[in-house]
Amino acid sequence: MILSKSLKEIRLKYYPLNKLSFFKVGGRAKNFFLPSQKEDLIHLLRELNKQNIPCYVLGGGSNILINDEGIINSAVVKLGRGFVFINRIDSLTLEVGAATSFRDLLDYCVKSNLGGLEMFAGIPATVGGMCVMNASSFGREFFSFVEEVEAVSFQGETKILKKHEINYGYRYTSLRDFIVTKVKLVLEKGKSVKERAVEFLKERAEKQDLSYPSLGCIFKNPPGMWAGKLIQECGLKGFGIGSIFVSSKHANFILNKGRGSFRDTLSVIETIKRKVYQRFSVKLEEEIVIWES
Numbered sequence: 001m002i003l004s005k006s007l008k009e010i011r012l013k014y015y016p017l018n019k020l021s022f023f024k025v026g027g028r029a030k031n032f033f034l035p036s037q038k039e040d041l042i043h044l045l046r047e048l049n050k051q052n053i054p055c056y057v058l059g060g061g062s063n064i065l066i067n068d069e070g071i072i073n074s075a076v077v078k079l080g081r082g083f084v085f086i087n088r089i090d091s092l093t094l095e096v097g098a099a100t101s102f103r104d105l106l107d108y109c110v111k112s113n114l115g116g117l118e119m120f121a122g123i124p125a126t127v128g129g130m131c132v133m134n135a136s137s138f139g140r141e142f143f144s145f146v147e148e149v150e151a152v153s154f155q156g157e158t159k160i161l162k163k164h165e166i167n168y169g170y171r172y173t174s175l176r177d178f179i180v181t182k183v184k185l186v187l188e189k190g191k192s193v194k195e196r197a198v199e200f201l202k203e204r205a206e207k208q209d210l211s212y213p214s215l216g217c218i219f220k221n222p223p224g225m226w227a228g229k230l231i232q233e234c235g236l237k238g239f240g241i242g243s244i245f246v247s248s249k250h251a252n253f254i255l256n257k258g259r260g261s262f263r264d265t266l267s268v269i270e271t272i273k274r275k276v277y278q279r280f281s282v283k284l285e286e287e288i289v290i291w292e293s
Contacts, residue, residue: 001031001053001075007044010035010080017066017076020058022124023256024213025265026066026291029076036080038152038181045179046156048075055154056291057179059129060101063215066291068262073293079128083181088112092187093147098128098180106197113190116145118197122204123216128180134173138200143168145185151178171220171287209247212255218269219252219284227284228252234275241267266290 010033017026035041048055054074083099086108102125119138135142149161167174219227231251239246243258244265273284
């Protein structure tokens with residue numbers, strides 16, 4: 001990879017990605033970039049595109065399964081501190097940097113008495129990741145609050161996208177073709193925001209298995225069904241390979257109880273998909289993102 005001096009300054013070579021994964025699994029990134037300015041990001045993406053080098057984007061690392069077998073040769077990009085900010089535009093509108101943690105955003109909303117996001121309390125993600133994945137929780141989607149998105153294409157072109165210009169649905173958006181840099185949110189007038197956030201956080205802790213590192217829900221819910229219930233009815237709670245196990249509390253969670261591996265995790269995922277299809281003729285679709293190489 002041929003890089004200018006400015007790009008070399010934001011590159012870390014052979015960076016261990018398991019340090020940034022909530023699941024604690026991942027190999028080393030041959031070229032890990034941490035741009036803190038949009039100009040650096042644009043320059044980087046244009047160079048990668050010019051040299052035909054594929055690119056992965058890392059947000060909070062909470063829903064990505066990363067190959068740990070050798071070196072990740074694709075470039076890995078994680079937005080730096082320049083993309084961490086919260087600006088209040090008017091009484092209900094915020095402009096939020098994509099690298100801002102959702103926890104920090106929710107804390108800001110609690111202090112500012114801005115409502116709507118309480119049901120997402122406890123999701124360990126960046127605002128950019130929440131937007132790209134269209135996170136959903138307790139019946140609400142993150143895109144319920146999105147008005148506009150600033151993003152950079154993998155060819156290095158900046159786009160300002162209004163909500164109606166973005167395709168989105170259940171835990172899906174067309175923003176995977178971009179790196180989101182900024183999100184404009186329109187929230188609601190707050191009412192007992194802190195109390196509601198605490199209640200949702202408590203309910204999440206009661207329903208989900210937080211005892212070991214996980215990737216959250218592995219599979220999307222099929223229409224009219226619950227993936228966890230299908231997995232449970234196949235008798236797969238507690239099933240494991242190596243240190244990777246299906247949670248005994250929430251069957252749509254896979255836990256890393258020790259030095260779990262990428263390959264064992266894939267084997268558990270494939271076993272679940274096969275068993276569910278054999279019994280219910282339902283093809284489960286992964287909600288998580290998988291980095292192969």
